[in-house]
Amino acid sequence: MTEQQRAGASGDVSLAGLSKHYGDFTAVRPMDLTIPAGSFFALLGASGCGKTTTLRMIAGLEQPSTGSVSIGDRDVTGLPPYKRPVNTVFQNYALFPHLSVADNVGFGLRRRGVKDTRKQVQDMLDLVELGHLAKRKPTQLSGGQQQRVAVARALINTPQVLLLDEPLGALDLKLRRQMQLELKRIQTDVGITFVHVTHDQEEAMTMADTIAVMNGGRIEQLGSPVELYEAPRTTFVANFLGQSNLVEAKVTGRADGDLLLDAQGNRLALPAARSAADGDHLVMGIRPEKITITYAADAKIADNRNRLDGGVIVDAAFIGVSTQYVVRMPWGQEFTVFEQNMERDPRLVPGATVILHWNPTHGFGLESGDLTAGIAEASEDAA
């Protein structure tokens, strides 16, 4: 075990030119990716984006069409699953129905010739707080308990990498939140690399150190949750991870490290460092909660703020901590604005004319493209 732990310390997962085709269909485009040892890494994307295929290629359950998978210094591309130092927590758990909880958890150890597994199994079950259910059959457990058995069954083998395929997909919302924190705690405790596949952006953001957002078999963007949220680099990421207001803009000049933009006749500023676009045309984005909404008549707005005039509130939804406004801009586009419920202006009701304004450093610039990319995927998964 000590040998394995030492190997685990340098156990980066490296994918080099990894791809997968099924006939004419490309599930995963050639991908280079290094997952640092000990990190909690999430592959995030809508169904069919190639994230599960990527995970299965790391597990050895799927043979790549091209490229290689290495764990630490070892190329495992040609190895069958049972010879790889990885374990998987399967979607819907895949617990063995004919074995008790304890036998499920001890399965991997026994296959590797460990004689007396009882102590280790009991310790592992205690870690996931299921020690008292060791003798039950999986079908006698609740969904959350089954999920923890699946995690215990994989973790007991102290793999270099633990792969999690939508492990919380079958749980209800409340239990899912609880298990997210639980999994994060376990990962911190054991220090094993976790690679987590999910379609739930909140789940990925809650748990992962690093997220790779996948779309159409490619990684759209890789980064920490904060980076991805605050500085998305593609319209897909901007829309899929949280919500964004996106507007086409033309670069009209540069000053003090800022890009000066013309968006539908409005002059806006954007720090050049926050733009992922090179050309004269870009897409300017701003998150709904970064916008301040002000009743048009008493606008006293600082000069250094970006402002858009002439919006009309078409919908205001009070949801407790905040109010969500939908504002129709003069050029027909609808902006979403989240406002904290601190000093609510009673005049901000549907029909009111408002000014939207924000600190320019909160905006981000994207390469021109489909403004709605990622919206359908995000709402499909929420459903």
Added chain:
Amino acid sequence: MSALGTLGAGTTGGADTKVTEPKRRGRWVPYALLAPGLLWLVVFFAIPMVVQGSTSLQTGNLTKGYDLTWHWATYWDALDQYYPQFLRSFGYAAAATVMCLVIGYPLAYAIAFKAGKWRGMWLVLVIAPFFTSFLVRTLAWKTILADNGIVVDVLNKLHFTNVTAFLGLTQDDRVLATPLAVICGLTYNFLPFMVLPLYACLERIDPRLHEAAGDLYASPRTTFAKVTFPLSLPGVVSGTLLTFIPASGDYVNAQWLGSPDTGMAGNVIQTQFLRVLDYPTAAALSFILMLLIVLMVTAYIRKAGTEDLV
């Protein structure tokens, strides 16, 4: 049964409440659904059983008629005289069941996991023999195993018949009219009854369990031993029962493929009923056969301990 039990409990609960509820409708539905099956069983199973039981305890002869004399000795005489046939019945049936399992398991496994889009076609092929009469199919084996046929020629050349002769299954380099022929016929005729329940059971196994076993360091062979096979046990149990029970009572294979030395219990019963016309002995033999099968099946199910089966 349990449906009726729940229903009964439900009505009592309703009666306890003081509020006068409208009379619950549809209480008769479970009984109505049970009625055709129940009627069938009474007319074609329960009544014949009673008649047969009474016949087995009668004495007399065809010309003078029979009287119920509670003559239990018929049972002992029948058993004493025909126990070799009973032993042969169960021996041949067991051998055929084992052969069905050996042939049928890989077949069912291949159809369930490897056949892909050809699954349906394979299943049709498995049941295709049913489109022809049982008798015709058995008679065809007479030709297949004929003394001067290719099969026997090849078996002789391979000295296979020496091995089977040593085991007492064949004689004089021929297969027809030997125990081997009867066992082959039984195996052939009951193979679908083994394959279909096995297939149904294997097909229900979640393929992700195989992946999970592989992921947990089990080689394909270990995966089969520790996951696939244990999960297919209910199919093995129902397949062996569906093969063994009818095979023990069969007389067609022994009659057409065997010799007087390979007679099974079914042949004796047939002879007693239809040729010797000794009805009491025939009825007693039928009861003995039934009883022995029930005992063996009960012991087997107890041993296999499959709560999933029932």
